[in-house]
Amino acid sequence: MGILFNAVxxxxxxxxxxxxxxxxxxxxxxxxxxxxxDYQTLKYVLSMHKIQNS
Numbered sequence: 001m002g003i004l005f006n007a008v009x010x011x012x013x014x015x016x017x018x019x020x021x022x023x024x025x026x027x028x029x030x031x032x033x034x035x036x037x038d039y040q041t042l043k044y045v046l047s048m049h050k051i052q053n054s
Contacts, residue, residue, distance in 0.1 A: 017042045
């Protein structure tokens with residue numbers, strides 16, 4: 001049960017970041033669709049966006 005919970009939780013975090021990026025009209029990073037990026041890269045892209053717009 002713990003493994004399933006962790007997988008679902010990680011997927012929810014990833015989807016939350018994707019939603020935030022889409023709300024900021026960010027759909028690509030380095031010519032790659034954000035839906036194809038891994039969680040770590042998504043965190044990086046969102047962090048850079050927040051830094052640049054603060």
